[in-house]
Amino acid sequence: MPVSATETGRSDAVEQAVAALGGLAERDVAIGPMTTYRVGGTADVFVRVRSVADLHLVARARRASGMPVLVVGRGSNLLVADGGFRGIAVSLLDIATDVVIDESTSVVEAGSAVLLPVLARRLATVGLTGFEWAVGVPGSIGGAVRMNAGGHGSDMSESLLDARIVDLDDGRDTVVASADLGLRFRGSALRADQVVVSARLQLA
Known part of the structure; x- marks a missing residue:
């Protein structure tokens, strides 16, 4: 089956984001279980931010790829679609707990x-x-x-x-x-x- 232009563009955007993020990037991570309802699909790219400098890398990845960004937080006011999130999902749980x-x-x-x-x-x-x-x-x-x-x-x-x-x-x-x-x-x-x-x- 041929690959559509939309799918190709999405794949290119993911590659650009991953390249900008380096070792921080994780692909196809289930973010539904991170919410209160524990349902929903995966994020194309997931980042566990460990410093504010990492957030600046996320900003660079967003600019390079054009992908939207979602801050998952504690997930108490978030419902993830079964189709997941076609963008960069970010968790601050490792840096923002003081x-x-x-x-x-x-x-x-x-x-x-x-x-x-x-x-x-x-x-x-x-x-x-x-x-x-x-x-x-x-x-x-x-x-x-x-x-x-x-x-x-x-x-x-x-x-x-x-x-x-x-x-x-x-x-x-x-x-x-x-x-x-x-x-x-x-x-x-x-x-x-x-x-x-x-x-x-x-x-x-």
């Missing part, structure tokens, strides 16, 4: 892969308030910033100071103030190719 608490200022910095319930309980343990609403929300900091997650009368915008964002379109690594994120009810102005690496919260 939590730094400054008890003198009540400022908390958390990596994007930190689970909301885990962080809420830890903050309560050290006597910080303002994040209790998150104890029952099954998601991570990165996803919570992107969708301005909330519950019980509060949300991320109430305590978010700023977020560190890596733009996979141009490779920029910037800290963006909460007021400039376009936060709204269950949404923000962040594009799919803008990756939340960490966030700072002002608590009490």
Whole structure:
């Protein structure tokens, strides 16, 4: 059976992405099992990011191949089609799990892969308030910033100071103030190719 031009173009894009990513790239990885529902197909290319420098390689791969990028996160708000994802799927679980608490200022910095319930309980343990609403929300900091997650009368915008964002379109690594994120009810102005690496919260 002849190979269609679409299939050829997709294959070329995958090869370009893999070449740009080097040893970071994995092919045809099942990402459905990484979600809460544990269903769905594979990603053409999968990357386990281990440093912010790796994210810059993902940006280079995206530009070289033209493939879309999907940050898998904790998968609590993601449903993967049976046909999979025809692009580059990225996991930050190896780099974005740190939590730094400054008890003198009540400022908390958390990596994007930190689970909301885990962080809420830890903050309560050290006597910080303002994040209790998150104890029952099954998601991570990165996803919570992107969708301005909330519950019980509060949300991320109430305590978010700023977020560190890596733009996979141009490779920029910037800290963006909460007021400039376009936060709204269950949404923000962040594009799919803008990756939340960490966030700072002002608590009490």
